[in-house]
Amino acid sequence: MKLDAASTSGLSEREGTDALTRDDRALLLRYMLLMRLAEERGLALYKQGKVPGSFYDGRGQEATCVGSAFTLGPRDRMCILHRDLGAHFVRGVTPDRYLANYMGREGGVTGGKDGNMHFGDRQLGCVGMVSMLPDMAQVAAGMALSFKMRSEPRVAMTFFGEGSTANGQWHEAMNFAGIHRLPVVFVLENNQFAYSTPTDLEFAVDPIQRAKSYGFPGVSVDGNDVEAVFEVSRVAVDRARSGDGPTLIECHTMRMHGHGAHDDMSYVPDEMLEEWSRRDPIELYVRRLADEHGFEAAEIDEIRESVASYVDECAEKAVASPMPDPQLATAGVFAERWEPLGDGEAPWSRWSQADQGAAGSANGHAPPDGDPGKLVEHGRAA
């Protein structure tokens, strides 16, 4: 995979794939399939009338969110967006809670308080998105600011689409992150359309070129190549963790469905969809696993089948989840006390190996005394 040479200052070229074990690779495939099949199930539930409102998925963008989220350690934090279901799964959300959230059920991540992809499991180190984009870039920068102030080697990562780069808040977040060299990784998902608006009506210059003007590197990558996304994210996360500041990663990908299920995508040329469907991130990766890493067809089939049966099981659980008690509608406007976020799962083998070797120091040191962050106990590495 070729990085955009014009914008890679501070980042190394992709150095092969030696950061991943065979098991890691199987996991990358598993998470991408989990996203694909869970979203297909969600769409089916929508068509059955079980999902209030509309339905939004990230079909075609599985490699982007899985590859980037896979690099994070337990105590890192994420603000995940609506095309990034795979990142939730990497951090430990289960598909039943995702599907239940879409159906407004008690078992959903927000318990019915918010819908569709507007969720984040605070127990898994995630702050869920709002509809205003790219608001979470500012929040992620703020989390990174706290890590920097307390000298904690932790990283915040967030996503936004190319459409969001037109909003003034994007500039505010990039500018602030650049000034203070915050440990934050911005993943720009260029999926070619902001709802129906093509990129040539969104900006005159590719937003990756702007990273330099904010004082940090930007790197473009094939967003449908999960290992390429993983590798640039790994470098960016390591840079952030070691105090070298933010990185903007632009993942070129394609939104293969409409903005929502109500959108027939009539504005997308057929040949464009055909071209991108030949670059399906899951099928690309299956071929690479077979060709370069000796995965047998039976092994791939086994992964597909086990993911499919897991999604079946989760869908049953979600459908069985009751609707929330209407009395909860007025509860929880105000907090009674501050509570720390929990830690996310960190399935990349680096974290479990480091855990075993360094007794919990895999993702940084213990925060200093008097620091409320110390309540966040380390150690949920898978």
Next chain:
Amino acid sequence: MAEMTYLQAISDGLREEMRRDEAVFCLGEDIGAFGGAFKVTDGFIEEFGADRVLDTPLAENMIIGASIGAAIEGMKPVAEMQFADFIACGFDQLVNVAGKLHYRQGVSVPMVVRLPSGGGFSGGPFHSQNPEAWFIQAPGLKVVAPATAEDAKGLLISAIRDPNPVCFLEHKGLYRHVKGEVPEGDHAVPLGEARVAREGGELSVIAYGSSVPLALQAAEELDEDIEVVDLRTLNPLDAESILASVEKTGKVLIAHEATRSCGVGAEVASLVSERAFEWLDAPIRRLTTPDVPIPFSPPLEQAVLPQLDDMKEACRELLAY
């Protein structure tokens, strides 16, 4: 106790909390070396360093958004809007992110937004507003508006300790004109509790912020049996204190400098009519700024902001009813 101005009391409360809790830090425009447009953080950068007295770019959504992220991770940011008016530029982060996070996801956001508000000094349409009602319409935000030096310190300390986003309206007209005895050291005034600023039996003036000293002066000059209730916290409102005063006096004047329609006065009037109708001996009256931008030129500004004579006249009319 020490005598302080309202402004000194705010500084004192902020300094006290920053000394007590390392998680507390300030951020905003020109608050560091310059000490803030009104000098609330004067000398702070020398004591606490540039990391905890953080000069930000001119980017209000960033100030609020970064505060949210830091608050979620256990810091206690105190963000300064240079003027309350500029919260309009950070409103999205405040109402859509900060205000809704706990309801939607159980994520608490312990942050304070300091808002130098109010007119009376030819600040014009963009440096004089009283935007408190904007926040009350956005669920999830607490709203505080002290009227005395003691409360300015005590409410700020409570706001910093509160696990929710708190909008702290500090009236610029009170900064240097209001003085009072302020407890030294730790002094917390609980949020959500009104205060009877003056006891009386014939008329209740329900006020907050700059209208409290105005009401007290009017009551003294009229030498009438007027009770003045200082709301102190606008959300959540202390309904019981309001109702207790109305039950005692039977007549209600609600006074605030903010514009009239759908303001705090409208909410208090509704509360009284719903829950204290039987006790009323006169129609509920409001003394507010009319629904206009705040004009620049002194005679124009004085024509719209509630003045002492307006307060006295409104009290006299109700007492005579």
